[in-house]
Amino acid sequence: MAEDFNASKPIYLQLADRINRQILRKELENGQKLPSVREMAIQSGVNPNTVQRTYSELERMGSVESKRGQGTFVTEDQSVLSQLRQRLKKEQISSFFEDMKEMGFTSDEMISGLKEYISDEERGETND
Amino acid sequence: MKSGVKRMIEFNHVTKKYRSQAALNDFSLSLPAGKIIGLVGENGSGKSTALKLISGIISPTKGSVTVDGEVATRRISSKVSYLSELDAYYTFYTVGETVSYYASLYSDFNQRKAEEILDYMKLDRRKKVKDLSKGNRGRLKIAVTLAREVPVILMDEPLSGLDPIVRDAIVKGLLSFIDFEKQTLIITTHEIKEIEPILDTVVLIKDGVLLKMEDVEELRMEQNVSIVEWMKQVYQDGGIDK
Amino acid sequence: MNPWWGQLAKEYRLGRGGAIGALIALFLYLGIGVYASWRMGNPETFLAFCAFALMMHVLYMAGYMCVSLIREQRTLHLWLQTPLPAYKLLLAKLLNGWGALAFSLFIISAITLLSGTMVVNLFELDPELTWRDVISTGILIDIHILLIALYIGIGLTFLWAIYLVVSKSLGKVSGNVIGICLFFFLPWLMSKWEGTGLFHALFIWGKVDLNFSDVAYVAFRHVYIGYYFYHFLLALLLLFIASWLIERKVEV
Structure with a gap:
């Protein structure tokens, strides 16, 4: 399913990059819920701690927002x-x-x- | 590594000798809880010995090994699920009977999880273990190891001798069936490429001595190297730390 | 199921093939006995065959434990990895073997009894013999076979544990040599010790007369409870040492 990552660059950044591109391509709609950390880890074949870091990074960039107890969502802020x-x-x-x-x-x-x-x-x- | 992370496994100046040969030599290492840790190094570097010491089936010649603060003896098996590199089973059992046997041995054995893993690994419960292919025996071994809800899971070369598709399925299976909030996984392997994306930490051993321990993402960030490249570098430098 | 029952069930499966094999061998042997006794036209021959098979059950546990321990040795790490203490691991084997022995012994005892009373009529040969004599002598023999066989099984387990420790630290050859030396040396040492005055003072007490029958074997005219007690202690000691070695010193 998931294409391989470049093993000599930080995976959390590569994954963040992929998700950002999916957002721009509208594969991930505005306001859509991202898979849970665990699901994302399984889907992309990476460590859950890495996914956690990716989500934090995306949140820092503003492309996603995490809502307490509900999960992480693609931002609706145009x-x-x-x-x-x-x-x-x-x-x-x-x-x-x-x-x-x-x-x-x-x-x-x-x-x-x-x-x-x-x-x-x-x-x-x-x-x- | 961040401070405040709970230490799960401690090697305290451990020497392990087989007859006169030292498999580990004054080896000290402290591993955090809740991580996936890769133990890498050449053949005979002492990786398997390190795992056996944690599992308590062998004991150090000098020094001590503790798991969750408890000295590792045979009884540590209540906290440690260990997958041996050996291709050995009770061949008189079927797949289903093997699972039931392990379920009887360990109170932390999750039967439902075991069933899920068997389904995921596409193992036929009625088949005799002695009639399984090598790949399927490897999967069965992994199923009974992962079905336990223990703080520490050790896997010695779980991918060796399996074909790439099976290896991929197993790596994915690790992500699906390990509870990362509660479990620490330590894995030794030659197939570093396959498990590289799932590792948090990598520990490099050579000739029974700890060369280095690094956070894998830090390696990629600060040195722009993959684990394999890093291993080669460190082996060449002889691993003298700074 | 708890670990103990799980382990018992596993040992049952491990030993089942061997136990069935032994039963088949027993019946083949008895078949030869029937044939021999028919060819010779002598019914007593069959009784002799039965009696010999009965006595050979003393070695049953030795055979059972040999097969079981050698099979276990092939996957030793699985055995050592179990959460059970070593004494329970050994007991699971010994109890299964003992059960198999009891079953086999019951069969051969019944056959011996039948052949002694129906094929050859012992009561005709010796008019003073009663059923009570025959049954109580038989039970006495069976109990002793059960005890001695278990004792030998424990002794063998003890040697095996020593073999595992020595062969790991000094090599297989040394393991074998030391094992064989102990096999001959220990009984010799025991017989020396049992000949001492101290031994007699300590363990030769509690004389019980077995006066139920004149036909009962001369050797069993009377026994000493203390002597049984001594062997019980010795068996416990051997089992304890074997368990300790496996718990602490055996590695894979």
Whole structure:
């Protein structure tokens, strides 16, 4: 069921990242209850203490809220969600930018390359 | 490790000699309650000896081992459920009879949980133990070990000799059937990759000496290494701590 | 079910095959007896076969415990892991063996009795013999077989415990050598000790005459309660040492 985690990076962060993405993709609806720590541990094949830590981390980020005695829920606060959206976008772009820079591309090359790629994608062409 | 966590198992300068050979040498270790702890190291490093000492079926040549404050003798089995690495069973029993036998031995044996595990492991209760495949014998052993509601569960190489699908099922089974609020699991294995995501703490042993003990997530966070990579590093450095 | 009953049931299963095997062997042997006595045209032969089988039951517990302990040794860690104290582990074996012995002994006693009174009519041979003589002699013999067999079983368990400890610390060969030496040395030592004046002062008391029958064996004319008491103490001591060794010194 669950894809493997990268064994050399903290699993609680990888799991938090996965859940955040699920929230943005609407696989987890706003206000939806997350699985219990134990269920999540079994589903994703990780230690329950790790899941606990993931939930705390998500709560700190604001993407989930825990209600006493009821469990953990995806936040309904739209501003938090749009912040999350912005943050993930920035993270993705920054990793793209760093990789490209490392390979010696200039900023202009990156922008034009990206534009070209997007317009090809939208025309439904397959590049090789 | 956080302070205030209850210590469940203590090795106090333990030496264990077999004839003249030391399997453990002046070994001190303190393990917290409520964690999944991996005991790793090469063959013959003393992992199995350490587990046997906790289970009370062997006793130290020097030093002491305590479980929940009580010195580990044979009687510690009321607090410790131990899965041996040996492929040995009472072959005259069926699967169901084996479970009933263990249920009679231990007052903390949860029959309902045992039934659940048998179902999960897809074991046929009427089958004779001697007719089971090696994989199924391994599962039966795990079922009777996990069905006990004890503070400490020890598993010596529970995954060895099993195929990957069974190994995966067993690791998932550990997550489903262990009560993490009340139980501490100590596991020795060569299949580190498989259990890596479920470990809290890893203890590395070499030649009967404790090399290092680390929180697994800290390792990944601070050193960006997996357990296997970390093991190689520490083994190369000879494990001199700082 | 509590651990003690669970362990008894387990020992029953462990020993059942051997006990059934012994019964089959007994019947095969008796079959040979019937055949031999028919070929020779001599009914007394069968009675002799029966009497021999009856007496051989003295060794029943030795055989039973050998099989049981050797089988246990293959999965010793399972046995040592149980939460029961060692003396209960041993008792579970001894009691099961004793039960099997009692069953087998009952059968052979009945057959011996029948062959002694119906095939060969002892009452005709000796007009003074009464049923009471035959039954009480038989019971006396059976009780002694039960006691001696148990005693031997306990002695064997004691040697096994020593063997396990020695072979773990000094190696298998030494274990065997020391076991065999003890097997011969201890009885010799015992007989020396039982010949001393101190022993007589301590344990030869409580004389009981067995005057129920002239036919009763000469050896059983009278017995000393003190002597039985001595062997009872010795059996307890052996069992205690064996349990202690298994509890504290036997490792896997």
